[in-house]
Amino acid sequence: CKPSHLPPWRYLSFYQPCFKPVLQNSFEKRLRPHVALYFCRTLRKDAKSIIDFPVQPLTVTDIKQYLRSKDIPFHDGYSCLHAPSIFLEPAPEGSGRENYSLFIDKTTGQFLCKETLVEGSWEDLQDCIEVMLNEGQTSISPNVLLGFPESLEEQEEREMEMKEVQRIWSSSVPFSDLLEEEVQLVKTMFQIGKLTNATLKKFGVRFFKPTKSLVFPWFSGRDSSLRGVKLLSAAMKDDRQVVYTEATVPKVSRYHNLFGLPLIGRKDGEVVLTGREVDSMAVSQATGLPSLALPRGVSCLPPILLPYLEQFKKVTLWLGGDMRSWEASKIFSRKLGLKRCSLIRPGEFQPCPSEALAQARNLVRIVKASIPAAHKSIVSFKQLREDVYGELANVEQVAGIQWSRFLELNRILKGHRKGELTVFTGPTGSGKTTFISECALDLCMQGVNTLWGSFEINNVRLAKIMLTQFAKQRLEENLDQYDMWADKFEDLPLYFMTFHGQQNIKTVLDTMQHAVYLYDISHVIIDNLQFMMGQENLSLDKFAVQDHIIGAFRKFATNSCCHVTLIIHPRKEEDDKELQTASIFGTAKASQEADNVLILQEKKLVTCPGRRSLQVAKNRFDGDVGIFPLEFNKASLTFSPPVKGKQKIRKVKVDKNNSTEETEEFELKETSEKPVKPAKAKTSKTVKGSAAGKGSTD
Numbered sequence: 001c002k003p004s005h006l007p008p009w010r011y012l013s014f015y016q017p018c019f020k021p022v023l024q025n026s027f028e029k030r031l032r033p034h035v036a037l038y039f040c041r042t043l044r045k046d047a048k049s050i051i052d053f054p055v056q057p058l059t060v061t062d063i064k065q066y067l068r069s070k071d072i073p074f075h076d077g078y079s080c081l082h083a084p085s086i087f088l089e090p091a092p093e094g095s096g097r098e099n100y101s102l103f104i105d106k107t108t109g110q111f112l113c114k115e116t117l118v119e120g121s122w123e124d125l126q127d128c129i130e131v132m133l134n135e136g137q138t139s140i141s142p143n144v145l146l147g148f149p150e151s152l153e154e155q156e157e158r159e160m161e162m163k164e165v166q167r168i169w170s171s172s173v174p175f176s177d178l179l180e181e182e183v184q185l186v187k188t189m190f191q192i193g194k195l196t197n198a199t200l201k202k203f204g205v206r207f208f209k210p211t212k213s214l215v216f217p218w219f220s221g222r223d224s225s226l227r228g229v230k231l232l233s234a235a236m237k238d239d240r241q242v243v244y245t246e247a248t249v250p251k252v253s254r255y256h257n258l259f260g261l262p263l264i265g266r267k268d269g270e271v272v273l274t275g276r277e278v279d280s281m282a283v284s285q286a287t288g289l290p291s292l293a294l295p296r297g298v299s300c301l302p303p304i305l306l307p308y309l310e311q312f313k314k315v316t317l318w319l320g321g322d323m324r325s326w327e328a329s330k331i332f333s334r335k336l337g338l339k340r341c342s343l344i345r346p347g348e349f350q351p352c353p354s355e356a357l358a359q360a361r362n363l364v365r366i367v368k369a370s371i372p373a374a375h376k377s378i379v380s381f382k383q384l385r386e387d388v389y390g391e392l393a394n395v396e397q398v399a400g401i402q403w404s405r406f407l408e409l410n411r412i413l414k415g416h417r418k419g420e421l422t423v424f425t426g427p428t429g430s431g432k433t434t435f436i437s438e439c440a441l442d443l444c445m446q447g448v449n450t451l452w453g454s455f456e457i458n459n460v461r462l463a464k465i466m467l468t469q470f471a472k473q474r475l476e477e478n479l480d481q482y483d484m485w486a487d488k489f490e491d492l493p494l495y496f497m498t499f500h501g502q503q504n505i506k507t508v509l510d511t512m513q514h515a516v517y518l519y520d521i522s523h524v525i526i527d528n529l530q531f532m533m534g535q536e537n538l539s540l541d542k543f544a545v546q547d548h549i550i551g552a553f554r555k556f557a558t559n560s561c562c563h564v565t566l567i568i569h570p571r572k573e574e575d576d577k578e579l580q581t582a583s584i585f586g587t588a589k590a591s592q593e594a595d596n597v598l599i600l601q602e603k604k605l606v607t608c609p610g611r612r613s614l615q616v617a618k619n620r621f622d623g624d625v626g627i628f629p630l631e632f633n634k635a636s637l638t639f640s641p642p643v644k645g646k647q648k649i650r651k652v653k654v655d656k657n658n659s660t661e662e663t664e665e666f667e668l669k670e671t672s673e674k675p676v677k678p679a680k681a682k683t684s685k686t687v688k689g690s691a692a693g694k695g696s697t698d
């Protein structure tokens with residue numbers, strides 16, 4: 001129905017197809033009430049049933065053509081187009097002032113007016129321009145964009161948050177008001193002994209005594225009003241280790257603070273971007289360079305922040321001292337524009353800025369030694385040398401993120417790495433979705449930004465499965481705990497595509513690309529490939545279509561530095577036969593293109609009907625393959641390794657076709673390597689350096 005509160009021109013954009021196929025934190029906004037219904041609860045929030053239907057994605061050429069057609073001047077920036085703000089009266093002619101404060105994201109068309117802080121989608125901006133021109137005006141009031149008014153509940157939530165921000169801020173103490181011994185104690189606790197009181201004061205940092213936390217303020221760049229706070233707390237773990245935790249108000253999905261922004265001058269042309277507030281302060285103190293810290297560290301660079309970085313001709317990314325920061329800096333530099341970015345490679349002599357300051361290193365020299373992000377297509381070993389060294393010196397980090405629930409997977413696959421393609425198969429109804437859901441959840445809980453493309457089961461059911469796995473219990477029987485678990489679940493960096501049923505591969509890939517840009521997605525799960533087959537060219541045979549689709553996902557994984565897990569149905573095999581790589585439906589392309597091939601093996605046992613095994617049939621990273629048992633827990637929908645000592649160790653034969661079967665004839669070579677931490681289980685066999693692992697299976 002027509003939203004009656006909208007002005008007439010907004011009806012149009014309401015019905016206009018727009019590129020919104022990805023749900024932002026959809027569990028919070030839309031899935032939660034539905035999932036609650038599954039658990040037989042009354043709705044806590046109204047379900048917002050917005051249908052997202054994808055159309056052709058926007059290009060920068062489209063945006064430019066539109067602006068030209070409306071005689072709106074613009075400059076081409078790094079990530080945005082800059083135009084005079086239509087929300088401000090134009091500067092008088094001859095005044096020499098140009099107000100190019102409207103920033104339009106070149107990838108999404110999203111806009112922000114830095115002067116009035118009005119923001120919205122490309123469709124919103126088009127609406128405003130149309131109305132302005134139709135009415136013969138030179139500017140338009142930002143109030144036309146009020147859009148959907150917030151619900152009472154949302155308004156209350158925001159008011160509470162702002163009260164909380166004010167409460168924390170007014171009861172925290174500037175460092176100048178602390179006793180000298182207290183200052184020293186706090187600095188020791190947070191390992192910032194080398195930061196001077198003057199630096200802490202300059203950045204407005206305070207101390208909140210009740211929780212013994214550092215308080216970093218978020219001031220609006222426009223009028224310096226307080227918009228939020230971040231609290232960094234330190235706690236002792238096992239009486240030996242200090243653990244630091246962060247909390248933000250408003251909550252992290254709405255905390256868009258570029259820490260240090262009020263200190264940036266209009267004419268500053270260079271900035272050092274860091275992953276933590278203490279790092280920015282260290283850079284600023286030691287080098288005198290402007291420095292900004294990203295609100296969520298290395299996990300994402302939200303496009304909404306890009307307009308604030310447009311003024312810099314040079315951006316140096318110094319996000320931390322580990323491989324994850326290095327990976328993130330390469331990915332973020334693409335968003336920022338490669339040509340202006342240079343990166344600081346982590347290494348023994350180049351730790352994160354605060355550590356570098358603590359170790360009395362020369363931060364000016366480190367920044368000067370940063371390397372340009374733009375790389376050429378052809379490189380010599382001289383250019384690769386440092387990368388190779390980095391891989392050798394950081395074996396554990398290079399192996400990727402470790403599963404906390406599947407230690408055996410760590411042992412065989414070594415970890416979850418960006419840019420890889422995993423093909424996953426298993427008999428129909430054997431639990432593929434359930435297993436992959438837990439696997440992905442495990443990574444997501446460790447900060448891996450995850451996007452689900454579930455074409456077979458709808459998002460509400462999928463979220464219900466994941467929430468049950470998250471809580472590790474049957475929530476139907478513990479409804480009083482539902483809100484507690486749902487609140488925690490909401491904070492996961494988890495997104496869902498709103499597709500269901502057959503889809504066109506191009507639309508799916510465009511959506512994935514869009515999500516990578518918006519949310520820095522690093523793991524996409526596609527369940528399953530067969531749902532993309534129906535829409536393709538019918539003149540081609542189905543194997544050629546499948547090969548084309550797999551090739552497209554492969555390319556996406558590599559180019560977007562994103563891990564893609566692709567579920568593919570197997571060919572129909574006889575019931576008692578185990579699956580092999582060759583059982584994957586189609587030609588050998590799937591296993592050739594894949595970096596990892598995982599097979600959920602189902603053995604129909606009367607005594608133990610839920611028993612499954614997970615076989616790693618290909619592992620391009622280091623060649624180890626193997627198989628280990630999984631036991632299904634029906635209440636929590638989780639697969640956990642069976643209790644020690646109960647299961648038999650299986651011998652695995654790997655033949656030329658990479659098929660596996662239990663056999664006594666072939667001696668199994670066990671890897672001599674120690675399991676990667678924290679894996680300790682000894683329940684599986686691993687075959688080192690098999691043909692499969694070297695990619696010659698096919």
Ligand SMILES: Nc1ncnc2c1ncn2[C@@H]1O[C@H](COP(=O)(O)OP(=O)(O)OP(=O)(O)O)[C@@H](O)[C@H]1O
Nearest residue numbers: 427428429430431432433434435609610611612632
């Ligand atoms: N090991 C198991 N033992 C018994 N039931 C299981 C097991 N694993 C999953 N299930 C249940 O089986 C049903 C089907 O699971 P799921 O949808 O994950 O299978 P699938 O292999 O993805 O199915 P499909 O082939 O249709 O894609 C679910 O109800 C799930 O809870």
